[in-house]
Amino acid sequence: MSQSRLRTALEEGLLTLPQGNIAVLRPPVIYDVAALPRGAVRVVHGFFPDFMAWQAAGYPVTLDMPQVSVAIVVVPRAKALARAMVAEACAKADLVIVDGQKTDGVDSVFKACRSRLGDLPSITKGHGRIFWFASGDVFADWAAPPPAQGAHGYFTAAGVFSDGAIDKGSELLAAALPAKLPARMADLGAGWGYLASAVLSRDGVKSLDLIEAEHLSLECARLNVTDPRVRFHWGDATQFHVDAPFDGIVMNPPFHADRKADPTLGRRFIQSAARLLAPHGKLWMVANRHLPYEGALTENFRNVDMIGGNGAFKIFHANRPLR
Numbered sequence: 001m002s003q004s005r006l007r008t009a010l011e012e013g014l015l016t017l018p019q020g021n022i023a024v025l026r027p028p029v030i031y032d033v034a035a036l037p038r039g040a041v042r043v044v045h046g047f048f049p050d051f052m053a054w055q056a057a058g059y060p061v062t063l064d065m066p067q068v069s070v071a072i073v074v075v076p077r078a079k080a081l082a083r084a085m086v087a088e089a090c091a092k093a094d095l096v097i098v099d100g101q102k103t104d105g106v107d108s109v110f111k112a113c114r115s116r117l118g119d120l121p122s123i124t125k126g127h128g129r130i131f132w133f134a135s136g137d138v139f140a141d142w143a144a145p146p147p148a149q150g151a152h153g154y155f156t157a158a159g160v161f162s163d164g165a166i167d168k169g170s171e172l173l174a175a176a177l178p179a180k181l182p183a184r185m186a187d188l189g190a191g192w193g194y195l196a197s198a199v200l201s202r203d204g205v206k207s208l209d210l211i212e213a214e215h216l217s218l219e220c221a222r223l224n225v226t227d228p229r230v231r232f233h234w235g236d237a238t239q240f241h242v243d244a245p246f247d248g249i250v251m252n253p254p255f256h257a258d259r260k261a262d263p264t265l266g267r268r269f270i271q272s273a274a275r276l277l278a279p280h281g282k283l284w285m286v287a288n289r290h291l292p293y294e295g296a297l298t299e300n301f302r303n304v305d306m307i308g309g310n311g312a313f314k315i316f317h318a319n320r321p322l323r
Contacts, residue, residue, distance in 0.1 A: 004032035005099055005123050005130035011035060015132055018095060020069025025085050027074045029053040042066060046215035049236045063215060068093050075100025075109055081159030082109050084144030090135040099130040147220045154192060155223040159216050161191050169313045170252045173286035174198035176308045176315045181205050182247030182282060188237035188269055193221035195250050200227050211237045238268040245278040252286045267296040274300035274321035282319040289314050
């Protein structure tokens, strides 16, 4: 965030923190915690790259929220997840602080909280808002339910990508996969496991590694994919390492940094796929049609073909990585 609302609230005396530990829930790596007593900060995160970045910065980081005096909810884009985080903060802290950007829906959370609690102290700054209140059980109904099986037959949860429906790009890629696939397969950015089902249904597959950065998604994948040939990895697909290279990779790489399209994410996935594949390895990939990945593919693979698509997506097959 370009400007720190938290620092403003604390340094101007508008917000006073009680003694005790402070849990910061899902902060991006640029979130400003400098105004907090460093020894009291506990970061709670389920996104692997941010988890590791905060850990590298010297902060204790956990998947599960501990009991604390203060909880700072950094509002995510997913509305249901934001509400679940508020409910958890109320259950495990005495004071709840909610901070976020308008583009991520902080004003919606503010209005919903104010409708139950009445007027709340608030600061708007840097295209966002911060507000705070004493915890209670008034938001108990916002608590996140366990992963549930949707009409599509898969388990999903609040906060995972494409939680309400099968992603159209993944659906197109699954249909385009050949009847026989290489023996040792991987899915980079596996999400909640939709592509895994298609891969495992093909002949020739002896193992499939699912690599996913969002812990919530990976937990859903464990429910959706019970085949003993599968291994699950919570990790960053762009930094992942294996002892033995893969024979084949499928992927539907992400292309958003916050709300902005960022093709560099997809390019990093392509580079990682080339690095993780054996010399004879093959890649099947789907991408939004407007994203310029052709250059990255030809820079990293000897052979690249577009094998399908529609008005919204394009499907690539590449082999013989250059590395």
